[in-house]
Amino acid sequence: MVNPRISAVLVLGVAGLLAAGVACQTLAGVDDDKELDPSLGSGGTGGSSGSGGTSGTEAGNDAPIDVAPDVTDAGSDVLDASTGAHPPERPPGDAAASGSTTILTFAVRRFYLGTVNPETDNIDLEAWRGFGFDYDSECTTKQQSEQNGSSTCQLPPNANAMSLEDGDDCRDNTGGHLLAEVLGFVDQSFEKKEHIGTFNANEPTVILQIEDLDDGPDDPYAPGRLYVTAPKDGGMLWDGNDLLEIDVESLRDGGIADSKYELPNGYVRNNVWVSGDFKGPPMVVPMMVLNVIAPVPAETATLTVELDDEHIEAKGGMFAGALNTLTLEPLLRIGMLEATNCNESMAQIGMSMFLPNRDLAADDDFINPSAECGLMSIAVGMELKRVRPPQTSVIVPPSTSSCDAGPG
Numbered sequence: 001m002v003n004p005r006i007s008a009v010l011v012l013g014v015a016g017l018l019a020a021g022v023a024c025q026t027l028a029g030v031d032d033d034k035e036l037d038p039s040l041g042s043g044g045t046g047g048s049s050g051s052g053g054t055s056g057t058e059a060g061n062d063a064p065i066d067v068a069p070d071v072t073d074a075g076s077d078v079l080d081a082s083t084g085a086h087p088p089e090r091p092p093g094d095a096a097a098s099g100s101t102t103i104l105t106f107a108v109r110r111f112y113l114g115t116v117n118p119e120t121d122n123i124d125l126e127a128w129r130g131f132g133f134d135y136d137s138e139c140t141t142k143q144q145s146e147q148n149g150s151s152t153c154q155l156p157p158n159a160n161a162m163s164l165e166d167g168d169d170c171r172d173n174t175g176g177h178l179l180a181e182v183l184g185f186v187d188q189s190f191e192k193k194e195h196i197g198t199f200n201a202n203e204p205t206v207i208l209q210i211e212d213l214d215d216g217p218d219d220p221y222a223p224g225r226l227y228v229t230a231p232k233d234g235g236m237l238w239d240g241n242d243l244l245e246i247d248v249e250s251l252r253d254g255g256i257a258d259s260k261y262e263l264p265n266g267y268v269r270n271n272v273w274v275s276g277d278f279k280g281p282p283m284v285v286p287m288m289v290l291n292v293i294a295p296v297p298a299e300t301a302t303l304t305v306e307l308d309d310e311h312i313e314a315k316g317g318m319f320a321g322a323l324n325t326l327t328l329e330p331l332l333r334i335g336m337l338e339a340t341n342c343n344e345s346m347a348q349i350g351m352s353m354f355l356p357n358r359d360l361a362a363d364d365d366f367i368n369p370s371a372e373c374g375l376m377s378i379a380v381g382m383e384l385k386r387v388r389p390p391q392t393s394v395i396v397p398p399s400t401s402s403c404d405a406g407p408g
Contacts, residue, residue, distance in 0.1 A: 084134030084170035087278050087304050088269035091218035095267065098221065102213040105389045106305070106314050107229065107244060108206045109199055109236075112381030114176030115183050115191045118316065123192065125184045128176030129167030132379030133302065133320045135279065135366045139170040140359075153361040153373035163357035164373075173320070174359040175378030182350045183339070190339055201232035201244060206286060207390060208303070210266065210273055213311055219268040224275060226250070226261035228286050230394045240386040246393040250286070256390055261286060268307070275303035279366075285321070287380075294331045298323055299362070299375055305384060314384035322366060322375045325355050334403075342403035 112118050114128030136152040145164035148155045155164060160178070167173050183190050197203030207227040213219060228250040236242050252258040265276035279300050287296040301321030305314050332351055340346035360366040362374030 084137060084139070085168075086133055087274045087302055088272050090267045090274070090277065091220050091269045093218070093220040095220045095265075097212050098214050098219075100212045100214050102211075102311070103389065104210045104213060104307075104311065104314075105387055106208045106210075106317075106384035107201075107242070107387045108208075108317075108382045109238060109385045110195045110383040111198065112383070113183075113191050113194075114173070114180045114380075115188065116195070118381055118383065121192075123188050125180045125188070127381075128173050128180045128379075129171065131176055131318055131320065131381050132167055132171035132173030132377060133278070134166070134170040135172045135300075135322060135360055135377060137170075137367075138166075140164045140166045150359075151369045152359065152367050153369065153371050156356050156358055156372050158352075158356040159373075160353065160357050164359050171379065172322075172359060172377035173379040174357055174376050175323070175354075176380070178354050178357055182353050186339055186346065186350060200235045201229065201242075202235075203231060204229050204247065204396075205244075207244065207246070207387065208305065208317075208384065209389065210305075213268070215311070217268070217271045217309075222266045222268050222273060224263035224266045224273070225259040226263065226286060227259055227390060229390075230396050238385045241388060243388045244390060246390045247396045248393040249396070251393055256393060263303070271307045271309060271311070273305045273307060275301075278302055285319075287319070296323060296331070297327050305382075313386065317382040317384050318379060319382065320377070320379040322360050322377050324362070324374070325358060325376050328376075329355060337403040 110118075112127065112131070114131060115123060115125055117124040117127045138150065138152050140150045140152065142162060142165045144150055145155075146161045148161075148164075150164045152164070155161070160181075162181075163174050163178065165174075165177065167177070198205040205228075207229060208224055209227070210222055210224045213222050228247045229244040230247050232244060246256060250260055252260055263275045265280075267274055280302070282297065282299050283301060284295050284297050285301050287294065287298075298321040301319065303317065303319050305317040307314060329351070332354060333347065336347035336350040337344070340350065358373035358376045360373060360375040360377055361368035361371050363371070366375065
């Protein structure tokens with residue numbers, strides 16, 4: 001049995017797968033001695049547009065596969081350094097509550113896993129290049145990866161020779177790169193199909209709420225929280241008035257105001273909200289792994305959202321982080337089975353293309369040239385739309401996976 005919270009939908013992102021995503025969900029509790037400081041970072045929008053979708057409609061459950069109105073930039077280039085993609089740093093000032101009553105509430109309408117260009121809504125297997133941050137301060141080329149010539153760490157045995165290659169602006173996003181490779185082989189339309197579930201909210205998505213938000217481009221203190229939603233019947237208007245119910249599993253005992261996923265270190269710099277300081281400590285994040293939203297332990301993670309000047313709408317968002325692939329194996333299996341129409345052999349091939357591929361060292365600074373790479377970088381773009389602050393929570397009963405009955 002699989003809970004509908006982890007049924008097909010971002011990450012959070014990859015996300016998504018990671019998802020993913022994020023893209024992208026079952027939430028696990030965060031250890032009391034750990035802060036959740038997830039990362040959805042604002043980065044580039046991906047590579048050149050590929051072949052793919054025509055525009056669709058916003059008409060609720062009947063929306064076609066190519067749902068493409070209001071395509072927005074899921075992560076416009078907001079960088080802190082010319083040599084690599086970094087989230088903006090916290091602005092100067094007192095990181096304490098200002099007393100502002102401004103609260104922004106967004107829901108993720110689409111998780112971009114790396115195979116759809118957010119600007120065009122076209123299938124683009126190079127879109128992964130626009131998501132992620134530069135964790136190792138190195139721009140690893142395809143040739144360097146093929147020659148195992150990175151100064152970050154050494155390729156693990158059986159890893160794909162391309163798994164060390166960086167995206168645009170030195171972005172580390174091996175998860176997105178590999179996902180694009182797998183889906184290019186398995187089903188290039190998979191991500192666009194998954195967009196329908198979150199677009200209509202028939203599948204769970206993630207809500208981000210930002211509090212104590214001040215006017216102006218900078219705010220050293222703007223904490224946030226994350227929720228996972230319950231599936232909704234009847235579609236969405238996406239006009240700012242939609243009200244989504246919260247899966248009770250994403251709450252502590254204190255009700256709606258007591259999320260398991262608090263983001264106490266959030267801030268705004270140059271109208272970009274950042275969940276916390278870059279390369280922060282380990283945390284558990286709700287993340288979309290292919291078509292599964294699940295609690296995933298991350299060695300570090302950052303969520304960023306680019307706001308408009310009036311702090312009313314979100315221009316785009318991104319989740320980026322570094323994971324131990326061993327923690328992904330059971331979640332990845334569920335997603336791979338769904339993606340391959342419950343074909344065990346194909347799912348195993350897909351998993352074998354993922355799990356050995358790591359591009360960051362399992363060290364504090366993610367760099368150890370003599371060691372085998374121990375972590376995988378991941379990133380997911382997000383399209384976020386305003387919704388009403390959540391008011392109620394519900395129990396989401398478990399449901400049977402589409403693959404429990406055997407191959408389709």
